Amino acid sequence: MIERVAERVAEHLNRALHEVLAADPAVYVLGEDIADPYGGAFKITKGLSSRFGERVRSTPLSEGAIVGAGAGLALAGDKAIVEIMFADFATLAFDQLMNFAAKSTTMYGRPVPLPLVVRCPSGGHRGYGPTHSQSPQKHFLGIPGLPVFELTPFHDARALLEHCFATLTPCLLFEDKVLYTRRMFHEGVVDDLFRYELIGAGPGVARVRLEGVDDYDCTLIVPGGMAHRAVEAMRDLLLDHDILCELLVPARLYPLDLTGASPRGRHVCVAEDGPAGGTWGAEVAARLYPALWDRLTRPITLVSAADSVIPAAPHLEREVLVHAHTIRLAVLEALA
Structure with a gap:
C-alpha cells in the first residue's frame, strides 16, 4: 500500500501498460525508440519489449506511418497503443487520425471496431523549446469518431486505457510531461486539506x-x-x-x-x-x-x-x- 501511494504518474502508467499487455495478447505497442534498453523518451515503455517481445515494436521515425500501422492492426482485429514521442508531432499524423482512423469505423457499410490509443506526451516547463513543448489538444477537438482524453493523477491509467479500447474507436490520450514526475493521488486524499x-x-x-x-x-x-x-x-x-x-x-x-x-x-x-x-x-x-x-x-x-x-x-x-x-x-x- 505504501508503495502504491508513493507511485509517480510515469511509474503508474508504465505499470498499467504492463498489466494491459499481460491481460490481452491482442494488444500491440508501437513507437519510436520504445524498445529496451531505451524504453521511450520518458521511459513509459520501459521493460515492455523485454517482457512481451515482438508485441512491442520500435518503429521508423514517421508519425503518419506509426499511426497508420496501429490503425491497420486495429482494423485487422487486434488492439494497438501508439506512442508519439512528443505531442507536437501528432500533427504529422493528422491525416491518418482524422481522415482514416476516425472515419474507418463507419465507412464500410457496417460498424467496424477500431481499438486504437495514440499516446501524446505534451506540455512545456521542461525547456525543450518551440517544437517540443506545445499542448495541441485543441486541434483534435470536434472530430467525429475521435475521442480525446488526458491523463490525470486521479484516474487509474489501466482503467482509462481499457475504457478507450471499449469505445471501439481510435482515441487520443494526452500526457503532460511534468505530470509524469508527480505523485498519483490515492484513496480519495489529495493533501491535508x-x-x-x-x-x-x-x-x-x-x-x-x-x-x-x-x-x-x-x-x-x-x-x-x-x-x-x-x-x-x-x-x-x-x-x-x-x-x-x-x-x-x-x-x-x-x-x-x-x-x-x-x-x-x-x-x-x-x-x-x-x-x-x-x-x-x-x-x-x-x-x-x-x-x-x-x-x-x-x-x-x-x-x-x-x-x-x-x-x-x-x-x-x-x-x-x-x-x-x-x-x-x-x-x-x-x-x-
Whole structure:
C-alpha cells in the first residue's frame, strides 16, 4: 500500500501498460525508440519489449506511418497503443487520425471496431523549446469518431486505457510531461486539506474539495496535466485570501461530459495549457453558460498560455506558460 501511494504518474502508467499487455495478447505497442534498453523518451515503455517481445515494436521515425500501422492492426482485429514521442508531432499524423482512423469505423457499410490509443506526451516547463513543448489538444477537438482524453493523477491509467479500447474507436490520450514526475493521488486524499472523488459516467470527473463543504466562491476546471497547479492555486487562495474553491478534472476532454459534476461555485474559471483561440476551455464555457446562466455572478474566466511561440530559455518559457500563480491571480481579479 505504501508503495502504491508513493507511485509517480510515469511509474503508474508504465505499470498499467504492463498489466494491459499481460491481460490481452491482442494488444500491440508501437513507437519510436520504445524498445529496451531505451524504453521511450520518458521511459513509459520501459521493460515492455523485454517482457512481451515482438508485441512491442520500435518503429521508423514517421508519425503518419506509426499511426497508420496501429490503425491497420486495429482494423485487422487486434488492439494497438501508439506512442508519439512528443505531442507536437501528432500533427504529422493528422491525416491518418482524422481522415482514416476516425472515419474507418463507419465507412464500410457496417460498424467496424477500431481499438486504437495514440499516446501524446505534451506540455512545456521542461525547456525543450518551440517544437517540443506545445499542448495541441485543441486541434483534435470536434472530430467525429475521435475521442480525446488526458491523463490525470486521479484516474487509474489501466482503467482509462481499457475504457478507450471499449469505445471501439481510435482515441487520443494526452500526457503532460511534468505530470509524469508527480505523485498519483490515492484513496480519495489529495493533501491535508483537500479530498477527491470520481463522479459521473465512463472514466468520470475528479472533484477536489474541502470535505463536508458544498458552497464555493469559485469552481476551477482544468485538464489532468494542470491538476497539481490548480490544487496549489486552490490552497493559496484559501489560506492567503479566504477564497474557497473546488476543482473539477475530467479524464475525457471530448466529447465533454460533466454529467453529475455540475460546478457548485458562484464563479467558474477554466484553465489550460496552450494559447487562446478555439480551445477546450472555450468549449467548456460554451457548454456551461446555458446551464449556469441564472446563478453565475460574472462571466466565466478563461486562463490560457500567452499568444507566443514557447521559448527554450527557462526564464522566458515561464513568462509564456500557465502556472499556479497565473490561476490564482485570474481568480483574484475575477472576484475582486
